[in-house]
Amino acid sequence: MPPQLGLPGTDARHHTLVVLVENKAGVLARVAGLFARRGFNIYSLAVAPTEDERFSRITIVVDVESTSLEQITKQLFKLVNVVKISELDPRDAVERELMLATVRADAATRSQVVELVGLFDGRIVDVGHDELTVSLAGEPDRLDDLEDLLRPFGIVELQRTGRVALPKLERSAPNLRPVRRPA
Amino acid sequence: MRLNGGQALIKSLEMEGVEVMFGLPGGAILPVYDPIIDSPIRHILVRHEQGAGHMAEGFAHATGRPGVCMVTSGPAATNIVTPLCDAYMDSVPLVCITGQVPFSAIGTDAFQECDTVGITRSVTKHNELVTRAEDIPLAVRQAFHLATTGRPGPVLLDVPKDIVDPNNPRSAMEWHWPSNDEVAASLPGYRPTTKGHPKMIRRAAELIVQARRPVIYAGGGILKARAAEALRELAELCDIHVVTTLMARGAFPDDHPLCLGMPGMHGNYTAVTSMQRSDLLIALGSRFDDRVTGKVDAFAPDAKVIHVDIDPAELGKVRRPDVPIVGDCQLVIEELVAAVRQLIEGGAAFPDRSPWKQTVSGWQERYPLTYEHSEPGEALKPQFVLERLRDNAPGDTIVAAGVGQHQMWTSQYWKFRHPYTFVNSGGLGTMGFSVPAAIGAKVGRPDRTVWAVDGDGCFQMTAQELITAASQGIPVKVAVINNAYLGMVRQWQEMFYEERYSEVYLSPDLPDYKLWAEAMGCAGMRVESPEEVDAAIAKANEIDDRPVVIDFRTASEEKVYPMVPAGKSNDDIIVDPSQRGEAS
Numbered sequence: 001m002p003p004q005l006g007l008p009g010t011d012a013r014h015h016t017l018v019v020l021v022e023n024k025a026g027v028l029a030r031v032a033g034l035f036a037r038r039g040f041n042i043y044s045l046a047v048a049p050t051e052d053e054r055f056s057r058i059t060i061v062v063d064v065e066s067t068s069l070e071q072i073t074k075q076l077f078k079l080v081n082v083v084k085i086s087e088l089d090p091r092d093a094v095e096r097e098l099m100l101a102t103v104r105a106d107a108a109t110r111s112q113v114v115e116l117v118g119l120f121d122g123r124i125v126d127v128g129h130d131e132l133t134v135s136l137a138g139e140p141d142r143l144d145d146l147e148d149l150l151r152p153f154g155i156v157e158l159q160r161t162g163r164v165a166l167p168k169l170e171r172s173a174p175n176l177r178p179v180r181r182p183a
Numbered sequence: 184m185r186l187n188g189g190q191a192l193i194k195s196l197e198m199e200g201v202e203v204m205f206g207l208p209g210g211a212i213l214p215v216y217d218p219i220i221d222s223p224i225r226h227i228l229v230r231h232e233q234g235a236g237h238m239a240e241g242f243a244h245a246t247g248r249p250g251v252c253m254v255t256s257g258p259a260a261t262n263i264v265t266p267l268c269d270a271y272m273d274s275v276p277l278v279c280i281t282g283q284v285p286f287s288a289i290g291t292d293a294f295q296e297c298d299t300v301g302i303t304r305s306v307t308k309h310n311e312l313v314t315r316a317e318d319i320p321l322a323v324r325q326a327f328h329l330a331t332t333g334r335p336g337p338v339l340l341d342v343p344k345d346i347v348d349p350n351n352p353r354s355a356m357e358w359h360w361p362s363n364d365e366v367a368a369s370l371p372g373y374r375p376t377t378k379g380h381p382k383m384i385r386r387a388a389e390l391i392v393q394a395r396r397p398v399i400y401a402g403g404g405i406l407k408a409r410a411a412e413a414l415r416e417l418a419e420l421c422d423i424h425v426v427t428t429l430m431a432r433g434a435f436p437d438d439h440p441l442c443l444g445m446p447g448m449h450g451n452y453t454a455v456t457s458m459q460r461s462d463l464l465i466a467l468g469s470r471f472d473d474r475v476t477g478k479v480d481a482f483a484p485d486a487k488v489i490h491v492d493i494d495p496a497e498l499g500k501v502r503r504p505d506v507p508i509v510g511d512c513q514l515v516i517e518e519l520v521a522a523v524r525q526l527i528e529g530g531a532a533f534p535d536r537s538p539w540k541q542t543v544s545g546w547q548e549r550y551p552l553t554y555e556h557s558e559p560g561e562a563l564k565p566q567f568v569l570e571r572l573r574d575n576a577p578g579d580t581i582v583a584a585g586v587g588q589h590q591m592w593t594s595q596y597w598k599f600r601h602p603y604t605f606v607n608s609g610g611l612g613t614m615g616f617s618v619p620a621a622i623g624a625k626v627g628r629p630d631r632t633v634w635a636v637d638g639d640g641c642f643q644m645t646a647q648e649l650i651t652a653a654s655q656g657i658p659v660k661v662a663v664i665n666n667a668y669l670g671m672v673r674q675w676q677e678m679f680y681e682e683r684y685s686e687v688y689l690s691p692d693l694p695d696y697k698l699w700a701e702a703m704g705c706a707g708m709r710v711e712s713p714e715e716v717d718a719a720i721a722k723a724n725e726i727d728d729r730p731v732v733i734d735f736r737t738a739s740e741e742k743v744y745p746m747v748p749a750g751k752s753n754d755d756i757i758v759d760p761s762q763r764g765e766a767s
Binding site: 021022025026029030033037054070071074075077078079080081082083084 | 300301304305308309312329370371372373494495496499500
């Protein structure tokens with residue numbers, strides 16, 4: 001089962017925070033520690049340097065109520081190494097994940113798996129006697145779908161990356177809601 | 184100029200204007216202690232690293248300048264975690280330097296190694312492992328900048344031995360003192376807002392002018408922002424009562440007709456109830472702590488809230504304000520005063536607040552702070568000791584309290600007339616705070632009389648620092664309110680655990696506090712009856728060449744009233760037994 005985002009009966013939902021931080025040792029620990037201390041579960045996390053080597057971008061997906069989210073962003077701002085925080089609405093963002101999955105595929109089923117992966121524009125990245133390793137990069141929902149369809153063949157191992165996201169480009173309506181330093 | 188890292192560290196502290204620091208040397212920090220011999224900075228050698236931290240806090244509380252402490256790695260660093268957390272909770276500007284094993288040994292479980300930066304991450308405003316000698320001056324400048332601006336707090340620098348050890352080539356560096364611009368550029372994510380939003384200030388002024396039952400809820404932020412004068416101007420201009428929280432005692436003079444004193448769990452009836460019944464709470468540098476609000480849902484139910492704080496995360500954390508204002512309390516209050524003046528000049532007038540004022544003065548008359556005085560032959564009452572200490576001390580005396588019943592009685596019965604005269608541990612509630620904090624305060628303000636009011640339980644946690652005080656000639660005075668119990672725990676067990684007293688009894692005479700004091704180089708006295716109190720205090724006031732300890736043997740069963748039981752509404756306040764039955 002793909003993980004359910006959004007808890008029924010509350011206004012908790014999946015929020016994507018894009019946090020620009022100084023590219024320094026220990027900054028990820030500060031950010032992760034803050035979530036732990038406030039009792040919020042990080043659903044997915046990706047961190048990598050940006051186009052400017054002084055900064056890294058941490059993309060965090062969390063499930064919280066919006067009131068709690070306000071407190072999280074305010075607390076994050078208090079970290080000296082945090083430079084900027086944006087909250088991305090998934091409807092207004094381009095989101096991507098990468099999945100690697102090793103699937104049982106003997107002579108009888110191999111062609112079906114290959115066909116399925118091809119339909120998703122995924123790739124076969126490794127081939128064994130009874131197994132295939134496939135990769136798919138794309139929207140998280142598409143990864144969920146392929147995962148579902150591969151499951152009947154037998155998933156031996158599966159690994160997904162943290163989510164990365166950027167705002168959709170400006171067309172008519174503003175789609176990036178910057179979390180401004182409160183003033 | 185070529186220096187080694189150790190010299191650069193001490194020189195950086197000198198450049199920051201540090202005159203005194205508190206610490207204790209050890210292996211990893213040794214190279215930094217060598218240049219101290221040649222430095223004008225006064226170093227005070229403590230007996231336990233926790234003492235260094237609390238002394239630095241006491242110094243900061245009393246002077247408003249950042250306290251500085253320095254200890255070695257491993258166990259010294261872990262010993263100073265409590266003061267760091269204490270300073271973090273109470274927003275005390277502190278710069279703490281810890282030694283660390285050489286950079287190449289980090290992560291190898293070396294002797295006296297611990298992950299200081301990891302351990303202290305959640306109890307500091309910021310911390311940093313300095314990895315290169317040439318980074319030391321900037322790291323020190325950043326530390327002082329961060330500790331003293333925005334919401335003040337503790338900053339820790341962890342310094343590996345190799346970058347300060349002149350025998351190691353990694354310690355060689357070219358001295359460069361960074362400019363303000365360089366410091367700002369090195370902290371791209373740190374831009375505290377100090378000036379209030381003009382629109383919000385106007386909104387707040389409008390609410391203030393309309394309110395019929397307004398109360399100013401002044402917190403420790405008033406003192407941190409040096410806003411006591413501005414607060415007084417606002418209160419007098421608008422004729423509004425002021426409650427001063429535990430962290431704000433002295434921020435508004437207790438003898439001012441508008442002062443209602445301390446609110447909260449052990450606040451006085453009028454302070455607690457006026458907030459409950461108010462229609463406008465003007466929260467200035469206060470944070471709606473659970474000890475003030477009681478049950479949050481039932482707190483000041485009819486009040487609109489103006490909340491001013493330098494820390495945006497405090498706004499809406501506990502209670503959603505109607506008018507949130509991020510900014511420095513002094514600047515914002517001055518802007519508020521101007522905005523209210525403008526409204527008045529434009530024809531606005533305050534509504535008739537005389538019914539409210541009558542209600543408030545009615546509460547004050549009916550429910551003053553009170554206790555049952557002891558009959559001849561009965562045990563000494565702690566409240567009586569506090570009253571006598573207060574009445575026999577100069578008006579600008581600095582009082583440091585530990586944590587527990589004696590702390591609450593001190594806050595209740597002392598009359599604070601000046602800011603920066605009450606030093607105590609509010610947020611963390613650190614037993615053992617008062618003796619070292621009083622020493623730090625006395626070092627910072629040698630011109631003032633400094634009393635530490637301590638409990639017997641607290642005293643046993645940090646009394647060894649009186650050796651520091653005696654050896655360094657720091658004449659603090661300590662009043663041990665000795666009720667032979669962990670008194671506040673005893674009170675809770677009596678009231679909420681059916682008088683089942685579990686692990687709470689200490690002893691009135693083990694240790695012998697008088698002998699202990701004398702062994703530590705202090706004058707020691709013992710007082711057992713009310714008649715002896717004044718003479719002992721007079722004698723203590725005369726001694727100015729060494730610390731004094733008075734062991735006041737007080738009644739064990741005395742309880743702190745009023746009290747709002749934890750988790751209960753402030754409406755359920757329990758007053759002194761003599762006042763019950765007439766509660767409204």
